[in-house]
Amino acid sequence: MNLEQLEYIVDVAKTKSLTKTAERTHVTLSAVSQSISMLESELDVVLFHRSRGIGAIPTAEGQALIEIAGEILNLVKHLKEEAGNYSERLNGVLFIGTIPGPMHLLMELIADFKIDYPDVKIQIIEKGPKDILDELHNNQIDIGFIALNEKQINQNKTLRFERTFMGKMVVGVRADSPLALRKSIHPRELLKYTLVLYDDEYIRSYITEFVAKFGELDILFISNNVPAIQKAVLGGLALTVGLDYSFKNQELPDNIVPIELENHYPVYYGWVSSTQNQTNPIIKRFIQRLRHM
Numbered sequence: 001m002n003l004e005q006l007e008y009i010v011d012v013a014k015t016k017s018l019t020k021t022a023e024r025t026h027v028t029l030s031a032v033s034q035s036i037s038m039l040e041s042e043l044d045v046v047l048f049h050r051s052r053g054i055g056a057i058p059t060a061e062g063q064a065l066i067e068i069a070g071e072i073l074n075l076v077k078h079l080k081e082e083a084g085n086y087s088e089r090l091n092g093v094l095f096i097g098t099i100p101g102p103m104h105l106l107m108e109l110i111a112d113f114k115i116d117y118p119d120v121k122i123q124i125i126e127k128g129p130k131d132i133l134d135e136l137h138n139n140q141i142d143i144g145f146i147a148l149n150e151k152q153i154n155q156n157k158t159l160r161f162e163r164t165f166m167g168k169m170v171v172g173v174r175a176d177s178p179l180a181l182r183k184s185i186h187p188r189e190l191l192k193y194t195l196v197l198y199d200d201e202y203i204r205s206y207i208t209e210f211v212a213k214f215g216e217l218d219i220l221f222i223s224n225n226v227p228a229i230q231k232a233v234l235g236g237l238a239l240t241v242g243l244d245y246s247f248k249n250q251e252l253p254d255n256i257v258p259i260e261l262e263n264h265y266p267v268y269y270g271w272v273s274s275t276q277n278q279t280n281p282i283i284k285r286f287i288q289r290l291r292h293m
Contacts, residue, residue, distance in 0.1 A: 003076060005039040006069040008032050009047055013066045016055040091119035094282050097132040098124060098145035100200065100224070105164075105245070106145065109289055120282055128201035133159065136274050142283050143290075144272045147202050147243060163270040164293060165245075169206060170258040172233055172240040179239075180257040187261055188214050194238040196229050197222045202267070203242055230256065243267060 011021040012032070022029040040047050047062035058066055098106065103126065110122055127135070132144035136159055147167060171190070173179040187210060197203055199222050211217065220238050223229065232238045233256055244258060271290050273283060 001039060001042055003073070005035050006073055008035050009039065009062075009066050010070050010073060012036065012048065012056050013058050013063070016057060018050075018056055089119060090117045090282055090285065092282050093121045093123060094143070094286060095141040096122065096124045096143050096145070097127050097135055097141040099129055099132070099147060099202070100126045103145075105293075109293060113286060113289055117282075117285070130201065133272070136272060139274065142273065142280070143286065145269070146272060147267045147269045148272075158275060159272050160275050161268075161270055161272040162291070163268040164290070165269055167243045167245050167267040167269050169241065169261040169264045169267070170244045171261055172242065172256050172258055174233055174236060175255040175257050177257075179259060182259055184260040184262045187263060190217060190239070190241070191215060194218045194220050196220050196232040196238040196240050198226070198229060198240070198242050199224045200242070206241070206264075243269075245269060 008021060008025070011024060012018055015021050015024070018032050018036070019029055022032045025032070036047065043065065045061050045065065046059050047065065048056040048058055050056050096106075103124070106124075110124075114120070114122065125141070129144075129146040129148070132141065132146050135141045136144055148161060171179070171185050179185060190210070191214060195217055197207070197219060204222075207217065207219075220232060221228075229240050233240050241261070271287070273287070
């Protein structure tokens with residue numbers, strides 16, 4: 001069995017004529033007829049009823065096998081197209097927007113991509129999740145990396161979001177604090193402590209929801225200065241709250257311990273792109289890498 005035989009039987013099923021198939025494929029009628037007969041002999045199935053009056057009509061068994069042959073030919077076509085895409089030397093620009101916390105998770109992927117596609121220029125900007133979503137809608141960036149909860153994911157129908165991993169809210173406490181012995185902390189308990197917070201839109205959103213539900217928090221400061229946040233926690237001035245992957249990124253000292261916050265909806269970190277631009281070869285290739293992170 002070979003692809004040529006499959007092409008013949010699919011075409012004959014369409015034209016209902018060995019002669020027309022021979023003309024369309026630029027071979028002799030004898031070549032088409034012998035090729036189909038050999039395939040029928042190999043499969044031990046009669047594929048066509050042949051008649052001078054009505055031409056070549058697929059048998060019931062033949063029709064089922066011809067449909068499979070068509071699927072095989074389509075897969076082969078797709079395989080060749082994909083191979084052609086990979087053989088092309090990609091060049092252009094890939095614009096990536098990411099929230100600040102998890103950028104470290106992307107560096108190895110981006111480094112490998114740059115090695116394989118040196119002519120692709122990658123530009124990364126740090127922004128809040130709302131700005132990233134807005135710029136995706138306006139085609140100002142190609143891919144965004146954000147944290148979303150289930151409700152937010154379902155609100156964006158024109159964007160495609162794929163989860164990379166699930167995150168959770170944690171409280172950073174000093175290792176010698178009694179809280180460090182706990183597995184989890186109820187959010188209401190935060191009312192008893194002073195907090196220092198990383199300036200992140202998702203954390204601000206969480207605090208807004210917290211205040212609406214439990215009341216005002218005692219916040220000493222909100223800042224992107226990680227050493228200042230660590231110093232405040234280590235000095236016993238405050239606790240800090242954030243997403244667990246951000247804590248890993250900040251490389252907390254051993255004497256700061258993250259404790260899980262109870263009753264918090266899971267947060268999904270992942271990539272998001274417009275459903276309209278995923279045929280772009282650079283974006284398509286980068287997404288393929290993302291799915292194997």
